[in-house]
Amino acid sequence: MDLHSGLPYWIIKNPLFDYYNPLKMDLETDIVIIGSGITGALMTHELCRKGLKCCVVDKRSIATGSSAASTALLQYEIDVPLCQMAEQIGEKNAVTAYRSCLQSISDIETVLKETGIDADFEQLPNIFYASDEKGVKLIEREYEIRKRYGLPVELLSKEELHKQYQLETYAGALLNRQSAQLDAYKAATKLFRYHIENDHLQIFTHTEVTSCEEAPEGCRLKTKDGRTIRCKYVIVAAGFEAGQFLPEKVMKLTSTYALISHPIDNKDLWPERCLIWETAEPYIYVRTSGNRIIIGGEDEDFNDPKARDELLREKTEKLERKFHKLLPSVPFKTEMTWCGTFSTTKDGLPFIGAWPGTERIFFDLGYGGNGITFSMIGAQIICNLIQGKDDERKEVFGFERIHTTL
Ligand SMILES: Cc1cc2nc3c(=O)[nH]c(=O)nc-3n(C[C@H](O)[C@H](O)[C@H](O)COP(=O)(O)OP(=O)(O)OC[C@H]3O[C@@H](n4cnc5c(N)ncnc54)[C@H](O)[C@@H]3O)c2cc1C
Known part of the structure; x- marks a missing residue:
């Protein structure tokens, strides 16, 4: 393959x-x-x-x-939000899945510490913003269930997102401080x-x-x-x-796209270099690697490598446009792009x-x-x-x- x-x-x-x-x-x-x-x-x-x-x-x-x-973002948040997963597989199992993912991030950090391996692991805050009205409702439900089960979560308004992180979003977001990134x-x-x-x-x-x-x-x-x-x-x-x-x-095999920017001045990056993703499907996500920015997403529902590769330029432009809209104050120029096979399961x-x-x-x-x-x-x-x-x-x-x- x-x-x-x-x-x-x-x-x-x-x-x-x-x-x-x-x-x-x-x-x-x-x-x-x-x-x-x-x-x-x-x-x-x-x-x-x-x-x-x-x-x-x-x-x-x-x-x-x-x-x-x-692109190796490490999040306890799963693609299927907890409130929806709870309806699919029951609250107990869904909460176990979410808690297991939360634990897994610190377990990966422990593996790297006990072997003395530097794999650019960094713990960073994570922002999950509402892309539209549907997303606003999802964020509200998601905040309630995560809070009820003691999962790390804060609610930020649109204004707070702008003031604290320079983000231009449709509405507010969920924030947690227990996510990470590494070089897989x-x-x-x-x-x-x-x-x-x-x-x-x-x-x-x-x-x-x-x-x-x-x-x-x-x-x-x-x-x-x-x-x-x-x-x-x-x-x-x-x-x-x-x-x-x-x-x-x-599982269902799909295609996904990613790109990395030219290096930029550290002072031009957004505060705390937090990980960012959104409620829309397919979603885009953003992270940094040193002084470069990585953007990914724009997934497609097929896995034909030829068709996947033919879309790379178009997908790159879409990801760039979305990034500019989200963080207009951050200068961005693509350095390299790639695409890959990905997969999803229903739950x-x-x-x-x-x-x-x-x-x-x-x-x-x-x-x-x-x-x-x-x-x-x-x-x-x-x-x-x-x-x-x-x-x-x-x-x-x-x-x-x-x-x-x-
Ligand atoms: C663009 C992109 C972005 C992603 N972003 C994230 C992210 O942000 N966070 C996240 O957690 N995950 C992310 N993923 C998913 C993540 O990368 C994968 O889940 C992970 O890399 C899978 O690792 P693996 O070791 O299971 O598979 P692989 O790295 O593919 O390793 C499997 C190995 O098995 C070998 N193999 C297969 N069949 C055989 C065989 N018959 N005989 C011998 N060897 C065989 C292959 O050669 C391969 O080397 C992303 C994936 C992509 C493509």
Whole structure:
């Protein structure tokens, strides 16, 4: 699958990880992780810190799938607002999902701190503004339910948004101070380096897994080059390409667009460099990386790479226009643009766990706008399940819900 095109900023900003190690013989090991993106990296870290032996297999170079294209905002707010999710899956489960995402942001920070990795993680305020009258009503309902469940949230008026953050909006917004941003490519590649050095982690790159079967005593994987891997457990962290290992389609693939500005004078950026997004669908979102501005969004409901790429110029212009309207005082000139595959699920939640009726093949699929925070939650749940520990979050994110809520 063509996961991204254009010029994703992160693979220009960071040195490429020149690691090349295709699997050249059959292998027997404990746990195999398919995928070396941010999900595979967080999964590897979680297993290694619990002393579990694993190896990673990827058909590409390390972390050059979606993680290299990600704009990597870390938010506890999910694409489906809490008030709507509560109607879909019940208040208890929806609140668990939101609280899990909130916790996940500090858990990612902890992972980076305990490994001493600098992946440009920054905790920043987050503004979710009402784009129109429908958005105003949504913001009111959302504020009430988040407040009731003790989630961090403040209400700002249109005037306050302008005075404090220079924003020109239709109406007010929700603000929280517990969001963050990072460089997902840097985080993934550095985490892998760390575990190669500290835990003798084996990564087999340029090795495509073509089949994965579960038997009572273990799992058997076949690679495109005809090698066989036998192991006790498999964790599929194959991102938007994981469909080949699933008996049914569980998500909808879409296309998304992003761009980064020329560097600008720090004094011209808006106060606190907060993350910004809106209630409209599709929404635009804004973050910074150093003294540059990243804008993303303008999602399209299809995933044909050719059609996706043809729209890049038009989408860039739309994103630029929206940004100028939102922050007219900030000078902005696009430096580079890219687009990528994205995916959504109906309830906005990822799929984490084993397919019903199976026990040894786990999926960590952070589908949706919170892919990275979901990946962290998935790493913890799967690690617990492999260790025979229960995890109360597993029902909220598990595959069991596909026939009820989807
Ligand atoms: C433009 C854009 C903006 C985004 N913004 C955000 C955001 O702001 N916040 C957020 O949380 N998320 C965001 N996301 C989503 C987020 O980037 C993804 O959820 C995340 O990167 C997925 O990581 P992953 O490791 O699961 O997948 P990937 O990074 O794609 O890694 C999966 C790996 O599996 C490998 N693989 C697949 N199939 C096989 C196979 N058969 N055999 C061997 N290897 C295989 C691939 O080669 C790939 O390297 C964004 C995505 C895009 C494209």
